[in-house]
Amino acid sequence: MxxxxxxxxxxxxxxxxxxxxxxxxxxxxxxxxxxxxxxxxxxxxxxxxxxxxxxxxxxxxxxxxxxxxxxxxxxxxxxxxxxxxTPFEYVDLAQLLQDLRGRNEEPFFLILDNINDPHNFGSILRTADAVGVNGIIIPKRRAVGVTSVVAKASTGAIERLPIARVTNLVQTIKQLKEQNIWIFGTDMNGTDYRQWNARGAIALVIGNEGKGLSPLVKQQVDQVLTIPMIGKVQSLNASVATGVLLYQAFTSRES
CATH class of the missing domain: 3.30.1330.30 (Ribosomal protein L30/S12)
Known part of the structure; x- marks a missing residue:
């Protein structure tokens, strides 16, 4: 900030x-x-x-x-x-997992792979809060953290969403998989997101605004999802794509 x-x-x-x-x-x-x-x-x-x-x-x-x-x-x-x-307090991921297990809540995480636009980040936080995401994971480097612009764009969501900042996303994803959390990523080629079964312990990885998922991160996902498009524009703004996917997850988890 x-x-x-x-x-x-x-x-x-x-x-x-x-x-x-x-x-x-x-x-x-x-x-x-x-x-x-x-x-x-x-x-x-x-x-x-x-x-x-x-x-x-x-x-x-x-x-x-x-x-x-x-x-x-x-x-x-x-x-x-x-x-x-006082400075924003990021949560410890291990403690967050322990707290969720203690409340018998299945993790529903959102992992942001090098999101750089604070307005996108804030908008993503608003949607994540709306659909019941119970943890956000971001990298310490090459990505925006919680700034004043993010806080304003989130319209208060940063006060309700635990946000963990980790050193290495690849290692973090491996640790989540060891906790039986299924990892989903996004790409142009993958399973139609409308067929996504998002029940259970899951984490959705959203890639960088321009480059998408990092190659090493992409190697770790269990399933790749895609949003079909018929127009000439073949990509969506990161916050818009995240909103589409999170509401599909919400629908799946509530059905």
Whole structure:
């Protein structure tokens, strides 16, 4: 995330109404939120709702000129609302698996193989949250992490979805397979996604926006899925393709 100094340490920036509300409504808001910056002179129902929750949780609010908010968000669409928060906490994958098993939940994971566009990532998180994905896995290198843009695009989904950041996707996939999790990938040539049986413990791997799945990752998948297309354009935006596939998984798992 973009960061600024807040006197004693480095704080991360979240901005926009939906992302802010999601954080403020979380139980750990008093521990997570350092300060709330609201645009001086701006009055709206959204601002009033933020102030009401913030005061109830005894959070620090500061009226701030719009020029300062523009600076903090690199001229993002902040809607007059900016938070400084403690750094995003990625989860430990082994602990996540243990927690799911303890709740008798079968893993329904989404693995993002070098997604670089923060807007795509945020949109993917929204869909993953909507269909009941219970864990996101991303690589530490050559991929976007949880940034302020991702947080805003996710409209609060990052507060509900556990996200694990791993060093090596190939090794991680091998470990998941040892846990009897079936791995699905995407490619131009594969099984029609409409025939996909997504029941049980599964992980869906989505490739890079331009290059698709990494060759070594592709070698590890148990089944390749494809989205048939009859138009001249033979590829979909990563977030759109993910949405199509996740809703097929949702339909399969709910039937």
């Amino acid at each position: 973009n960061s600024i100094s807040n006197n004693t340490n480095q704080a991360e920036i979240i901005f926009g109404y939906h992302a802010t509300i999601a954080i403020l409504q979380a139980e750990n808001a008093p521990q997570k939120v350092n300060k709330i910056f609201l645009q001086k002179g701006l009055h709206s129902e959204k601002i009033a709702a933020i102030v009401k929750i913030a005061r109830a949780k005894h959070l620090v609010i500061q009226d701030t000129p719009k020029t300062r908010l523009d600076e903090l968000t690199n001229h993002g669409n902040h809607q007059g609302i900016v938070l400084t928060v």
